[in-house]
Amino acid sequence: MRIHKFLFVILVIFLGSIFCQDKTLCMGTKPEDAPKITGTAGARGIGEEEEEKTGIGTDIEEKEIVITKLELEQFLEEGGLGRWRK
Amino acid sequence: MEKVRKKISLRFPSFLVFFLLLTSTARAGIFDDLKKMDWEKIKETTEKVQRVLPVGLKEEITIGEEIATRIKQKYGVYRNEDVRRYVSLVGEAVAQESKRVDGKEIRYHFSILDSDSINAFSCPGGYIFVSKGLLKKVENEAQLAGILGHEIAHVTQKHVVKAIQKANIVALGAEEALKDKDSKEFKKIVDFGTDLIFNGLSKEDEFEADQVGINWAYGIGYNQGGLGDFLKVLEKTSSKESSKLTLLFKTHPKMDKRISQLNEHISNSKMQVSYPTLAWRYKKRMVSLK
Numbered sequence: 134m135r136i137h138k139f140l141f142v143i144l145v146i147f148l149g150s151i152f153c154q155d156k157t158l159c160m161g162t163k164p165e166d167a168p169k170i171t172g173t174a175g176a177r178g179i180g181e182e183e184e185e186k187t188g189i190g191t192d193i194e195e196k197e198i199v200i201t202k203l204e205l206e207q208f209l210e211e212g213g214l215g216r217w218r219k
Numbered sequence: 220m221e222k223v224r225k226k227i228s229l230r231f232p233s234f235l236v237f238f239l240l241l242t243s244t245a246r247a248g249i250f251d252d253l254k255k256m257d258w259e260k261i262k263e264t265t266e267k268v269q270r271v272l273p274v275g276l277k278e279e280i281t282i283g284e285e286i287a288t289r290i291k292q293k294y295g296v297y298r299n300e301d302v303r304r305y306v307s308l309v310g311e312a313v314a315q316e317s318k319r320v321d322g323k324e325i326r327y328h329f330s331i332l333d334s335d336s337i338n339a340f341s342c343p344g345g346y347i348f349v350s351k352g353l354l355k356k357v358e359n360e361a362q363l364a365g366i367l368g369h370e371i372a373h374v375t376q377k378h379v380v381k382a383i384q385k386a387n388i389v390a391l392g393a394e395e396a397l398k399d400k401d402s403k404e405f406k407k408i409v410d411f412g413t414d415l416i417f418n419g420l421s422k423e424d425e426f427e428a429d430q431v432g433i434n435w436a437y438g439i440g441y442n443q444g445g446l447g448d449f450l451k452v453l454e455k456t457s458s459k460e461s462s463k464l465t466l467l468f469k470t471h472p473k474m475d476k477r478i479s480q481l482n483e484h485i486s487n488s489k490m491q492v493s494y495p496t497l498a499w500r501y502k503k504r505m506v507s508l509k
Contacts, residue, residue: 193291195330196300198307205315208308209439212360212497215312218440 272384276323276344278397279380283344285400285409286379286416287328290340290348295333297351303331305504309360310347310367316435317368319375327371336463337453340416341370343379352463354508356452360497361436365446368432376431378424379412386411419470429477430484441497443490447481450474 209215274282297303307329314327327345332338335352342348347370349363357363373379388411389396389404396404419425429446437443454474456464471477 193288193296195291195296195298198300198304198329200304200307200311205308205311209312212440212500213495214440215315218494 272387272389272397274380274384274397276321276325279377280344281397281400282380282383282405282408282412283342283346285405286342286412287330287344287346287348289409289413290332290342290346290416291330294348294350297331297333299331299507301507302354302505303329306331306349306354306363306367309363310371312439313364313368313432313435313441314371316438317371317375320377325374327374329367336466337456337460338464338467339366339370341373342416343374343377343412345374347371347374351508354505356456357449357501358452358496358498359442359445359448360501361442361445361495362449362452363445363501364436364439364441365433365449368434368436369428369446370432371435372428372431373420373424376424376427378420378428379415382415382420382424383408383412417466417470422472425472426477426480429481433481433484433490434488437490437494440494442494443485445496447478447485448496450478450481454478 206215210217213219310327310329319325325345327347329347329349331354332340332348332350334350335355336350337352337356338350339353340348347367349366349370353366354363357366388407396402397408399405433443433446436445451474453464453467
């Protein structure tokens with residue numbers, strides 16, 4: 134009977150160790166105390182693009198280019214494209 | 220009764236050993252794995268997968284128009300009606316061969332950006348941009364057709380739209396926000412789309428755009444080497460001009476990889492007829508480009 138009691142105690146300790154795996158609690162480190170990651174992940178090379186900002190404030194309105202079917206056909210014919218390709 | 224008790228007491232140690240072995244395995248593997256899983260993230264991802272933002276053609280055009288305005292504001296527009304008409308004609312010719320994945324017809328708008336950097340962009344809804352710097356570097360019409368084919372392919376394959384849908388950046392039930400340009404949700408979508416264009420689509424999307432674009436350019440009768448030849452020109456660009464290519468290199472896969480994939484595609488697709496490059500027309504129509 135003694136051996137059974139002994140094994141039972143071992144079993145309880147073992148099961149306890151399985152179900153108590155929250156090391157943050159066991160080791161005294163709470164999640165809120167953990168160091169926070171504060172990098173600039175995903176930040177892109179803004180510098181190189183800043184110099185591209187030449188159009189800010191300029192008039193960006195453009196006249197709509199209307200291309201007629203006839204104009205496109207003539208263009209294709211001139212270049213030997215579409216149904217005129219050889 | 221005594222017999223049964225004896226049987227149990229005899230079997231208990233072996234049962235215990237078996238149980239300990241079993242739990243050791245579980246302790247080593249399953250429990251650790253379960254613990255490591257980020258259940259909140261899994262829940263969030265499952266919810267996102269379940270709701271895909273429906274972006275129809277009308278919404279796509281509205282989003283694209285807004286992104287296009289931002290691109291124009293960033294670079295400014297180059298005003299030369301002759302050059303723009305010529306670029307539009309080449310673009311329209313290639314677009315004639317194109318077909319959208321959703322089978323819907325779309326109207327394309329071609330603009331030239333007032334920038335010496337070498338780049339081209341496309342926005343959802345058919346807004347295509349090429350920079351003045353790129354036009355100066357292009358050698359012939361077939362190269363321009365290849366570039367425009369690549370940009371048109373991003374639109375027809377709905378690369379940006381799909382990325383917006385995949386990212387699920389708007390809240391559930393925000394479909395209505397797509398109709399309201401002033402809404403926070405709409406702004407969020409446009410911000411995301413603009414960032415995507417300036418930070419680059421996936422490599423797969425870029426390779427697909429190369430191949431689909433060249434199919435159409437060749438389909439209408441341009442030399443199959445157009446886009447590949449232009450990439451080779453860029454590869455040889457001197458270090459003096461490398462700053463003009465910073466964004467293009469940042470947003471696209473490596474040139475040699477693109478060139479080799481294009482060559483492989485051309486030989487696999489049996490594009491054997493050597494159509495013209497129309498260098499003479501390009502030079503003639505670009506005389507006024509400054």
